[in-house]
Amino acid sequence: MVDSTKPASGSRNIGTLSVVGLGYIGLPTAAMFASSGVDVIGVDISQRVVDAVNSGKAHIEEGNLDELVGRCVEAGRLRATTTPQAADVFIIAVPTPVAHDDSRLPDVSYIQSAGRAIAPLLKPGNLVILESTSPVGTTGMLADLLALARPDLSFPQQAGEDADICLAYCPERIIPGQMLKELVENDRIVGGMTPRCAERAAEVYKTFVRGICHASTDRIAEMVKLTENAFRDVNIAFANELSMICDDLGVDVWKVIEFANRHPRVSILQPGAGVGGHCIAVDPWFIVSSAPDRARIIRAAREVNDSKPEFIVAQVESALRRNPDASIACLGLSYKADVDDFRESPSLEIATVLSARYPGRVLCVDPYSHVLPAEEAEARGLSFADIDAAVDKAQIVVVLVPHSAFLACPRPEGAIVVDPVGFWC
Structure with a gap:
């Protein structure tokens, strides 16, 4: 197993590298x-993010990222700024x-602003390498802008091939909670x-990537990334639709999935509260927008989720019709288990709707609630408690994550x- 937080023996003489955007992908x-x-x-527009990095801290929770950032800053290899500076890559x-x-x-x-x-x-x-998940043709758009x-x-x-500036597209393929490991081990497109642009970009990533760097064109790479996330979205939609059908029929969906998956060619995913995060909940719409008359299954999957x-x-x-005065506990608000990311979270939206409809009767629990800005939590009308207090007080307990x-x-x-x-199933 590769230790993905251990520094490699050295760079490939790629010079100075600038990462524009120090979010969940850029910082790792x-x-x-x-x-x-x-x-x-x-480079990041947030002074808070820049200050955190320069003090040797990661502003997101992700495995050993905090330790790795601290080590890199202390070694003088990583620094952050709100203003872009000259670089080679x-x-x-x-x-x-x-x-x-x-x-x-x-x-x-945001891509256009970064380009400018x-x-x-x-x-x-x-x-110049674009990593942001993008509609097909965005790399070309960026090249035209530049x-x-x-x-x-x-x-x-x-x-x-004789251009002064090379451009490439290389999407990330990592999952929260395993980012550092997957950055090293996963193949890259x-x-x-x-x-020549693909070759140069591949050499850059081979600085630390142990997976295979597969060379392709920018438009194919853009479509590959969207296809991967649309594939997952469609399969999740099947599970979510199945769960709603089983509920209508009074059938235990968890047993249905368990037994159906014993078929050698069936592998149904687990249903949930919806689909969140900044990838699967967003990227399929890029395909729909590019081919609205063709992307019927992809659109339907998005609508189901x-x-x-x-x-x-x-x-x-x-x-509530059975207990009209009941208090409600919502367990889990981030978009998936054991991550501090609330972007596009269906659980967060569910808690927000319930808090608005039943003010003063909803308590929320999430181990990462401190990451959600206080002003956003207040605007959404959310009240937080620890899990014991929330469950003890509630007559209705909703497990969302x-x-x-x-x-x-x-x-309870x-x-x-x-x-x-299916937390207690």
Whole structure:
């Protein structure tokens, strides 16, 4: 087993590397390069994030990341700033959300802003790598933006292999809780705008990646990333739809899945409260927006998963009809178990809806509640308590995320339990 937090023997002479965006992907990536002997400049618009990194701290909870960042900063290999600085390689790892309206259109404005920020710093020989999950064609869009900003330089869409600046797309393939290990061990798809661009980008990642770096084109690599997440979304949607059908029929979905999975060619996933996070809950919409008439299954899967929170709220309200004055405990608000990420969390939305409809009667429990900004929790009307207090007070207990911190809590006697994740099944 590779120790993914142990510095490698040295860099591949790639020069100074700048990571633009120090979030859940950018910071671990920056730390892995720095631990491998590369001089890394991290860039983020948040002064809080920059200050945390420069003090040797990770602003997110992720395995040994805090220790790794501290080691890299102490060694002088990693520093952070709010203003981009000159480098030899630029990696852009900024968010790509979708509109929160019926259009669900992708928002690439953060990528555009990052491109405009680094454009004045570019010099011949630079390599720009986009890591942000993006609609097909975004790398080309970024190249056009940079070419417009820097007419004194040539880019791959203009000069092919002879371009002054190389551009590539290399999406992350990691899961929260295992980021450092998977950054090292997983294969990478390296999509260059030309073969030379792909080769140069692959050499950069081989600084610490032990998996295979598969060379491809930027558009194929963009579609691969979206395909991976859409595949998972469709399979989760099947499980979530099945759980709602079984509930209507009065059938135990957990037993149905257990026995169906004994078939040698069946592997049904576990249903849950919906789909959250900044990947699976978002990325399939990029495919839908690119091919709205073709992406029928992908769109349907998104709609099924997005409807699951409403179904759970309806289950709670059904329980309330049996006990109209009941207090409610919502266990788990982050988007998945044992991570401190609340982005696109269906559990957070469920707790918010219930808190608004039944003010003063909902207590929330999450081991990572300290990560949720206090002003956001207040705006959502959320009240937090420890698990013992919440469960003791509640007549309805809703398990939304099966955090391991909840394992010691027995199924409450006398309470109505709504358990869409099968925690006490």
